[in-house]
Amino acid sequence: MKSIAVIGGGVAGMEAAAKLSKMGFSVTLIEKTNQLGGKLNKWHALFPSRRPADEVLNGLKTRVQLGINILLNTEVEHIENDDDGFAIALNQNRMITAHAILLATGFDIFDAGKKEEYGHGIYDNVITSVELEKAFRSGAVKTLQGKTPKKIAFIHCVGSRDEKAGNPHCSKVCCVTGVKQAIELKEMIPDSEIYMFYLDLRMFGRHFEELYKEAQVKHHIQFIRGRLSEAFENQDHTVMIKIEDTLIARPLKMNVDLLVLLVGMQPSGSINKIIHDLELEKEKDGFLKQADKHLAPHKTNIPGVFVIGAASGPKTIEETVNEAGAVTFEIADYLQNKIATKILKNENSFI
Amino acid sequence: MIEFGYSIQSNRQIDFDRNTRQVYKYIRRKEPSIDWCMSCGTCASGCTAGYASDFSLRRMILLARRGEEKEIRDGIFRCRLCGKCLNACPRGVNTRNIIYWMQQAVKNTQTL
Ligand SMILES: Cc1cc2nc3c(=O)[nH]c(=O)nc-3n(C[C@H](O)[C@H](O)[C@H](O)COP(=O)(O)OP(=O)(O)OC[C@H]3O[C@@H](n4cnc5c(N)ncnc54)[C@H](O)[C@@H]3O)c2cc1C
Numbered sequence: 001m002k003s004i005a006v007i008g009g010g011v012a013g014m015e016a017a018a019k020l021s022k023m024g025f026s027v028t029l030i031e032k033t034n035q036l037g038g039k040l041n042k043w044h045a046l047f048p049s050r051r052p053a054d055e056v057l058n059g060l061k062t063r064v065q066l067g068i069n070i071l072l073n074t075e076v077e078h079i080e081n082d083d084d085g086f087a088i089a090l091n092q093n094r095m096i097t098a099h100a101i102l103l104a105t106g107f108d109i110f111d112a113g114k115k116e117e118y119g120h121g122i123y124d125n126v127i128t129s130v131e132l133e134k135a136f137r138s139g140a141v142k143t144l145q146g147k148t149p150k151k152i153a154f155i156h157c158v159g160s161r162d163e164k165a166g167n168p169h170c171s172k173v174c175c176v177t178g179v180k181q182a183i184e185l186k187e188m189i190p191d192s193e194i195y196m197f198y199l200d201l202r203m204f205g206r207h208f209e210e211l212y213k214e215a216q217v218k219h220h221i222q223f224i225r226g227r228l229s230e231a232f233e234n235q236d237h238t239v240m241i242k243i244e245d246t247l248i249a250r251p252l253k254m255n256v257d258l259l260v261l262l263v264g265m266q267p268s269g270s271i272n273k274i275i276h277d278l279e280l281e282k283e284k285d286g287f288l289k290q291a292d293k294h295l296a297p298h299k300t301n302i303p304g305v306f307v308i309g310a311a312s313g314p315k316t317i318e319e320t321v322n323e324a325g326a327v328t329f330e331i332a333d334y335l336q337n338k339i340a341t342k343i344l345k346n347e348n349s350f351i
Numbered sequence: 352m353i354e355f356g357y358s359i360q361s362n363r364q365i366d367f368d369r370n371t372r373q374v375y376k377y378i379r380r381k382e383p384s385i386d387w388c389m390s391c392g393t394c395a396s397g398c399t400a401g402y403a404s405d406f407s408l409r410r411m412i413l414l415a416r417r418g419e420e421k422e423i424r425d426g427i428f429r430c431r432l433c434g435k436c437l438n439a440c441p442r443g444v445n446t447r448n449i450i451y452w453m454q455q456a457v458k459n460t461q462t463l
């Protein structure tokens with residue numbers, strides 16, 4: 001039986017492992033943390049439908065139950081690539097072999113503390129979109145002083161589209177995440193005022209534009225084009241922000257009770273070893289390089305090593321699940337061809 | 352006394368903590384489609400008044416949203432009410448009604 005090692009147990013890894021196993025391959029799913037699900041464990045409700053994230057997570061969990069060798073708390077220490085396949089050394093002196101490897105290692109969340117001028121980790125009431133999801137999960141959003149925030153500003157593109165922060169790319173999902181969160185906040189605190197400070201609104205997906213209009217029309221959320229240079233904390237722990245309102249071309253100042261930073265997605269830092277051992281290529285933005293963006297998006301530069309999900313750039317869950325389906329064909333095709341060429345080789349040597 | 356030529360410049364900053372945005376809220380009650388505006392500027396690109404002056408309906412709506420009401424009073428009567436913008440707007444904002452109510456708001460509000 002052909003075996004496949006899936007590295008990373010987020011949406012990408014779970015869905016692909018389930019599909020590959022269903023096709024009859026022997027699948028090992030390697031996850032470094034103590035649970036499957038990846039970032040999905042952190043989200044409260046998904047854009048644009050606001051479906052509970054747990055619903056999707058549970059759906060994925062029921063699919064990975066059968067026949068998959070799941071290794072939690074497991075990290076790859078070393079990989080060797082030879083003619084027959086891959087030898088993968090894991091922590092606690094374990095060793096597995098695989099005929100193909102699927103990288104589903106996802107992304108890292110940008111560390112907002114790196115943009116010190118925004119005051120995350122310094123001022124009391126500056127939080128990230130990830131922390132806001134956590135607050136939604138707990139059922140209440142409060143300032144550090146325990147008050148209900150009445151004036152809230154969201155800052156787009158924090159750690160994205162920022163070459164100095166090391167991330168020139170657009171993280172793609174934060175615009176719509178911000179709009180979704182603003183609506184959720186407004187429903188939670190109806191007498192609040194909410195402001196979105198954006199550079200461009202990238203409502204690329206189906207129903208995203210409608211969500212944006214709903215935010216404007218139904219919830220009176222204000223969209224102001226401009227990028228924050230720095231934030232200041234007032235004595236009462238509110239936060240003062242100064243931004244150029246670029247569509248009016250005038251500076252703007254306001255105090256808010258809560259400042260939410262829409263943090264972006266960046267390349268996972270935990271796969272550098274794997275990249276090194278397998279001699280994989282990255283692109284300028286640091287995400288893994290796809291062999292051919294159009295014709296072989298799930299292949300890497302190394303035969304037998306595949307990549308899906310946010311490991312090859314910012315993606316939504318929908319896109320990730322689609323890729324997981326598509327890659328199973330690519331892997332099956334690769335393994336079949338490999339057997340065929342081997343037989344051919346052997347036949348030739350008999351003649 | 353020596354005249355150094357110093358003077359206090361009026362502040363160009365939009366102060367969101369001070370601005371009440373009463374004109375915007377008034378127009379919204381009369382013509383809710385003002386909320387649909389997405390600042391694309393289609394209305395202003397073919398505007399009769401904008402051809403010969405710096406008038407822009409996009410900017411007027413934004414100024415109302417920001418509560419910068421003095422600038423609205425200075426600008427809104429430049430509109431020729433030709434209605435071209437009504438055809439142009441991709442979101443179906445009732446631009447002419449907005450202009451009408453903006454003018455009414457400016458006329459009726461002494462505090463502006
Ligand atoms: C604030 C925010 C909100 C979002 N909200 C939504 C939403 O509402 N809807 C939506 O469609 N998308 C949303 N997204 C995007 C969504 O999170 C991603 O599409 C999804 O997480 C991608 O799945 P993944 O499996 O590729 O990566 P991840 O979720 O990052 O999972 C990767 C997994 O691999 C593991 N891993 C990493 N490296 C290794 C290693 N070396 N060895 C072993 N395991 C490893 C990680 O521990 C993790 O479990 C949001 C993103 C952000 C930042």
Ligand code: SF4
Nearest residue numbers: 157160171172174175
């Ligand atoms: S999706 Fe929006 S907030 Fe996120 S990086 Fe792109 S433009 Fe900025």
Ligand code: SF4
Nearest residue numbers: 398430431433434436
């Ligand atoms: S109605 Fe006024 S704003 Fe509209 S196009 Fe004519 S002059 Fe311009």
Ligand code: SF4
Nearest residue numbers: 388389391392394440
């Ligand atoms: S064309 Fe419509 S949406 Fe665009 S700026 Fe004018 S009023 Fe707003």
